[in-house]
Amino acid sequence: MNVKSKNNNTTVNHPGLMTNYKNFPMVPRVIFGAGCFVQLGEILMPKRIHSEAPFIFLVDDVFEGSELVSRIPLIFNDQIIFISADEEPKTDQVDVLINKIKNDFAELPSGIIGIGGGTLLDLAKAVAIMLTNRGNAYEYQGWDLVKKPSIYHVGIPTISGTGAEVSRTTVLLGPEKKLGINSDYTTFDQVLMDPDLTQGVPKEQWFYTGMDCFIHCIESLNGTFLNAFSQSYGEKSLELCKEVYLGDLTEDDARNKLMMASWHGGMSIAYSQVGVAHAMSYGLSYLLGVRHGIGNCLVFQHLEEFYPEGVELFNEMKQKHNIQLPKGICSGLTNNDFDIMINVALGLVPLWENALGSEWRNIITPEKLKSIYQKI
Numbered sequence: 402m403n404v405k406s407k408n409n410n411t412t413v414n415h416p417g418l419m420t421n422y423k424n425f426p427m428v429p430r431v432i433f434g435a436g437c438f439v440q441l442g443e444i445l446m447p448k449r450i451h452s453e454a455p456f457i458f459l460v461d462d463v464f465e466g467s468e469l470v471s472r473i474p475l476i477f478n479d480q481i482i483f484i485s486a487d488e489e490p491k492t493d494q495v496d497v498l499i500n501k502i503k504n505d506f507a508e509l510p511s512g513i514i515g516i517g518g519g520t521l522l523d524l525a526k527a528v529a530i531m532l533t534n535r536g537n538a539y540e541y542q543g544w545d546l547v548k549k550p551s552i553y554h555v556g557i558p559t560i561s562g563t564g565a566e567v568s569r570t571t572v573l574l575g576p577e578k579k580l581g582i583n584s585d586y587t588t589f590d591q592v593l594m595d596p597d598l599t600q601g602v603p604k605e606q607w608f609y610t611g612m613d614c615f616i617h618c619i620e621s622l623n624g625t626f627l628n629a630f631s632q633s634y635g636e637k638s639l640e641l642c643k644e645v646y647l648g649d650l651t652e653d654d655a656r657n658k659l660m661m662a663s664w665h666g667g668m669s670i671a672y673s674q675v676g677v678a679h680a681m682s683y684g685l686s687y688l689l690g691v692r693h694g695i696g697n698c699l700v701f702q703h704l705e706e707f708y709p710e711g712v713e714l715f716n717e718m719k720q721k722h723n724i725q726l727p728k729g730i731c732s733g734l735t736n737n738d739f740d741i742m743i744n745v746a747l748g749l750v751p752l753w754e755n756a757l758g759s760e761w762r763n764i765i766t767p768e769k770l771k772s773i774y775q776k777i
């Protein structure tokens with residue numbers, strides 16, 4: 402009875418009002434747990450279209466020759482393609498993969514499986530989309546430009562933090578911009594989260610990619626777009642990040658919890674936005690090829706003015722794990738270089754609106770951004 406009267410009130414409070422809330426796709430199936438990679442074969446089996454339609458595994462080349470690769474459940478004409486994550490994914494790299502797959506097989510694959518970090522997960526999403534959509538990948542960078550459903554695709558993270566396993570975007574460096582293919586068809590059909598797969602991650606990389614998650618939380622929770630949906634995921638993710646980076650967990654526990662922090666962090670920004678660190682980090686990435694995790698850290702350390710508590714926590718975590726961030730990244734840059742980075746950053750309007758509100762242009766000027774970049 403209470404519920405009913407509450408609902409009635411809601412309608413009465415917003416009579417005939419048009420709303421435009423996003424109707425957000427989520428990963429429909431997820432398996433979580435140490436060792437669950439052995440179940441991949443049984444998960445894929447019902448999704449196999451027929452014996453001529455292979456599963457294509459896009460695998461981070463850090464695993465080439467490893468025990469993990471020997472456990473990939475290959476049958477019929479399934480194929481593994483090793484890909485380096487030394488550089489972040491590019492639109493023409495996606496186009497090359499599409500040509501290769503179309504040349505190698507007469508039929509569309511049964512599915513694409515990405516095994517690796519954000520780089521491989523994003524490539525798998527983009528390839529799954531471009532197998533059914535015409536043209537080049539760069540034509541789809543933006544929001545809701547994808548016309549046809551992608552083929553079945555599975556994400557298997559081997560490092561935790563980006564939230565790429567849950568998001569509806571795949572971030573690609575194109576000829577003109579670094580921008581995601583944001584669409585309802587981007588989201589994975591299946592995610593397999595086996596914390597054991599993250600065991601070999603080097604400490605520095607563990608910190609940088611984990612801090613991507615931490616920064617997602619801080620930017621979401623301190624943004625003007627915040628709402629109960631984002632807050633609920635953001636708070637949980639932040640709590641897990643604190644446990645992992647400041648607490649006293651066993652290694653097993655830390656791996657499990659960071660994997661769930663990444664998931665929740667990704668869910669949090671799905672319904673809000675990131676903020677200052679991400680906007681500026683995109684500039685660094687575009688001009689200098691600085692990778693996402695470390696780029697966010699390089700910027701975030703200088704953002705105490707915007708995120709005082711977040712930066713204090715960040716410094717504590719950095720100290721506890723004895724991480725030295727590189728210095729002098731922007732020291733040799735020309736004025737023109739700074740302008741390029743500033744333009745990329747300022748172009749990310751929704752991020753600034755989230756961070757600082759609709760009047761953000763009064764707070765953030767090119768000079769202001771230059772002064773922060775110069776500290777990096």
Ligand code: NAD
Nearest residue numbers: 463489518519520559560563565568570572601602610693
């Ligand atoms: P990554 O995929 O770039 O990998 C980082 C490094 O870790 C690589 O050298 C890789 O080989 C190594 N690595 C990964 N797993 C390992 C393991 N188990 N053992 C040893 N080494 C391992 O790292 P990332 O930080 O996860 O991803 C960054 C990318 O994610 C960027 O391209 C960024 O744009 C993208 N991203 C996407 C989203 C999204 O929503 N789609 C969100 C954030 C970031």
Ligand code: ZN
Nearest residue numbers: 563613617679
């Ligand atoms: Zn990020």
